Amino acid sequence: MFGNMGFTEIALLLVVVLLLFGAKRLPEIGASMGKGIREFKRSISDTQDALMRPPTEESDRLSPTQSSILDPENSAAPTSGEPKRLSQ
Numbered sequence: 001m002f003g004n005m006g007f008t009e010i011a012l013l014l015v016v017v018l019l020l021f022g023a024k025r026l027p028e029i030g031a032s033m034g035k036g037i038r039e040f041k042r043s044i045s046d047t048q049d050a051l052m053r054p055p056t057e058e059s060d061r062l063s064p065t066q067s068s069i070l071d072p073e074n075s076a077a078p079t080s081g082e083p084k085r086l087s088q
Contacts, residue, residue, distance in 0.1 A: 021029060
């Protein structure tokens, strides 16, 4: 992870971080970094699971908006390039 850094370089880096953020903020920073890493790993795992999962009947029950997001070719967007108008 740190390449060719020795004990002295790592200790110096930790001292600089301690001086910059203070002893009270370090646990908060560590906790927030841990939460962020866990959330990132969870989202990657969920995405991989969704991609590897075989299609189910759930795709048949999607609303038109949800199905247009999944399949933009079948969306109800106007083809003239003008924005879709709401009923007045």
